[in-house]
Amino acid sequence: MDGRGRDERPGVPGASGAVKRLSGWKAIGQFLGCTERTARRWEADRKMPVHRVPGRSRNSVWASPDELTRWLNALPVDEQADIRSEARTDAPLPAVTSGSDLATPEMAPAVIVAAASSSHRRLRWWALGVSAVLVLGAASRWLWTEGPRRSAAGASPAAVPYDDDPSAREEYRNARFELVTRTATSLEAATTAFRHLTERYPDRAAGWSGLADAYLLSREFGSVAEAQAYAVAAQAARTAIVLDPKSAEAWLDIGFVSFWGDGDIKTGLKAFETGLQLNPDLARGWLWYGNALAATRRFDDALRALARARALDPESRAVVADESWTLFVAGRRDLGLGTMERLVRIDPKFVSWHAYLQRCYLVLGRDEDFLREALTTAELRGKADAATRLAPVAEHYRTGGRAAMLDQLTGDAIEAWQTGRGSAVDVAAYRAQAQDRAGVLQWLRVASAQHDHALMNVAAAPEFESYWDDPEVRPLALFEN
Secondary structure, three states, X not given: OOOOOOOOOOOOOOOOOOOOOEEOHHHHHHHHOOOHHHHHHXXXXXXXXXXXXXXXXXXXXXXXXXXXXXXXXXXOHHHHHXXXXXXHHHOOOOOOOOOOOOOOHHHOOHHHHXXXXXXXOOOXXXXXXXXHHHHHOOHHHHHHOHHHHHXXXXXXXXXXXOOOOHHHHHHHHHHHHXXXXXXXXXXXXXXXXXXXXXXXXXXXXXXXXXXXXXHHHHHHHOOOOHHHHHHHHHHHHHHHHHHOOOOHHHHHHHHHHHHHHOOXXXXXXXXXXXXXXXXXXXXXXXXXXXXXXXXXXXXXXXXXXXXXXXXXOOOOHHHHHHHHHHHHHOOOHHHHHHHHXXXXXXXXXXXHHHHHHHHHHHHHOOHHHHHHHHHHHHHHOOOHHHHHHHHHHHHHHHHHHHHHHHHHHHHHHHHHHHOOOOOHHHHHHHHHHOOOHHHHHHHHHHHHHOOOHHHHHHHHOHHHHHHOOOOOOHHHOOOOO
């Protein structure tokens, strides 16, 4: 170490964190997450790129991290799976340097990075998941028949992640609880905890899947931008799948990213179904699956899935909130709205009640109630700027009625879209409530051109109900995929 604290040893990142050369079999094995013996075997059997120092013994070798990563990525999928299995069982993975702002797959050994880094391509291992679904038969039939029988029979209890480390196990459990509360503060705490777990145990899928969950929720209930949230969640979920292809939680994360982030309905639903086949007792899985089914207007199936989630976790506020909202969207408005109004009085600090009631009241024309719930939602989410912008909205309502209120909301939504804080779909929703068909089409076309994630919500959003059968709106709203 020099006086500035920079490590100059070969194969160790310096201040920049970049390793240009891995010197010796030990450094190469650490980079790959395997033993020196396995690294030597991969050179001989799998043509792994290794260089020898001229004039020295045959064991004096070095390798380039970039070349190793390209070699791994170029291997066939089945060979990559073999290598990951060998590395995982061969030796413990090295510790990861802490202190970064975000735990990413680049922090993991190269055998993990190689399979998790292709975020711009379809999942290489998706064929494995699809094959599993095909071998097991029709996924949806299994879910509605075999799943309940398995649950009723009582599956063997799964080991809790990090059972071998009490402090890590407690940190994991606390982080999972913090996710359930759905507040900006708790989600930040959960994100920090899962990041810490991936640093301590980069070879365990549970931490990576938890990190994916934290970012997926933070895009809705926190302050993380959607594009960033989906990108980080996708990387983390793919890392989890590489580490444990049978991780039900990771398959659910892949389903969420595919469905809501990529707008790929078929792939998303298959991933949800795969996750639920692996563990039909995950309430979160049925919740996410039910919400996805509702977005495709398969309301009966959605409500059955949500009922399953509620049976598995009857105390979950998130499940009750989403079930009530789905009832409202499916046309059972009195039941859905009545449940939300009753429970918001009992538990007024849970943000989902207010967020859903805000939308219900706007659709029903209860504008004063809408303004109240919109303000409460903004405050509970810690979005002071949103709360401030509601003051002129309320003033426009008092002086000009509903039309003036919707015009002000439209202007605010356009400004948010222009600055990257909002969605063109939000603008279209306000124009839909103003019965402005031209405005609806204009802003949905903008959203479509930008591949806006929020388009997935249009097909089952009550704000657009009068446009669900509009032949020009349907192609823009992702009714089919």
